Amino acid sequence: MITLLIIIIFILICIILFKTNVEKKRNNTLKYIQNKLNKIINENTNEKLLVETEDKELKKILVEINNLLDFNQKILADYRKKEISISKMLSNISHDLKTPLTVVLGYIETIKLDNNISKDERDLLLSNVYTKALEVIDLINEFFDLAKLESGDKDITISRVNINEICRKSILEFYENLTSKGYEVSIDIPSTNIYVLGNLDAIHRIMNNLISNAIKYGSDGKYLGLKLTYDDNCSYVEICDKGKGIEEINVDRVFERMYTLEDSRNKLYQGSGLGLTITKRLVEKLGGKISLESKPYEKTSFIFQLKRITY
Structure with a gap:
């Protein structure tokens, strides 16, 4: 009987010691986390919490904290990028x-x-x-x-719009001026009426901005093309020129606020640098996408797509 009691007491002591050790380890880990987070926040570093622990619940918390740190760092990076962009603008x-x-x-x-x-x-x-x-x-x-x-203060009403008519109207506004200056103008608009989710004024401004941009920066090629295509889901409007184009290193930057080509301060290329940024924002407001492909003196194309309506 005494032997059994001793065994039970020993087991209880082991359990208590084990729990005490586990609690001590957890407390040390929590203290490390607190100190590390203070350092990351105060010194604004990109460090993560790296803790070896067998505590499953603590592991889950560490994973979520690191996810939060990643998110916070992304927000800070975006904020700094916007600050630089606004300053430049x-x-x-x-x-x-x-x-x-x-x-x-x-x-x-x-x-x-x-x-x-x-x-x-x-x-x-x-x-x-x-x-x-x-x-x-x-x-x-x-x-x-x-x-x-x-x-988000600018409201744009979305409705069913005939993209063919907007394309014809937009290119006709420039056609006489282009041909008088010796431009080759290529227009490819299908006879089938294509309807998209959009806004008449917004699409017209997108078209005017892209055509004006092609004339301004692609004048060396004396060519301007407009092509409208479609599939079951979207319509695609391509505006292209054969001018000096845009180097690959700058392709991703052309839609940034106040970005202009190196010689844009030249009288021939003077501009605010806001046109393409506004164009991209308008396309996105309409639920579409815009892209750029450029091979200098071969073809520089801006293509924007909008959701097609088939009824």
Whole structure:
């Protein structure tokens, strides 16, 4: 009887010691986690929690904490990227606003200080002032349009739209100007009416932005193509040129805010750098996608797709 009692006491002591040891290990692990998290947060590092433990419940917690750290690091990286993008955008907008405003001030000073200026010269300067003022207004409007799109404040009504008609109307607005400058214009729009989920004004602006972009940056090739295709699910609009194109390293950047080609500050290529960003945001608002493929002096294509409606 005494022997049995001793055995029971021994077993109980072992259990208590085991539980105490387990609890001590868990407490040490929790203390490590706390200290490590403090370090990660205070020093803003990309470290993870690496703990060897046989505690299944603790393992689950560690996995979720590491997932949370990954998510937090992604949010911080996106935030820093947006900060850099916004800083660059503000810098470029300041440049683009300063340039025409400086010119405007120069014209006004000439009109104000030159008492011998003729009526024709005055009218020409006033015309230049008007043109430059319109450039400033256009830039400001583009900036606010992009801000509204990215903040979700711009409502776009989605309805059933005939994409064929928009394509015809958009290319016709440029056709006479293109042919007068010696462009080869290729238009491939099927006779079958294709309907998509979209917005008339938004698609028209997308088309105008892409065609204007092709003319501005692809003028060396003297070619502009528009092709409309479709499958059971989507319609695809391709706008292409045969100009200098875009190097592969820059293909992923063309839709970024304020991104312009290296010579975009040149008079021939002057632009706000917002057009393609606005285009991408509009396509996404319509539930579509846009892509770019470019082989310099062979073919540079922007293709946007929208969901097709078959009824």
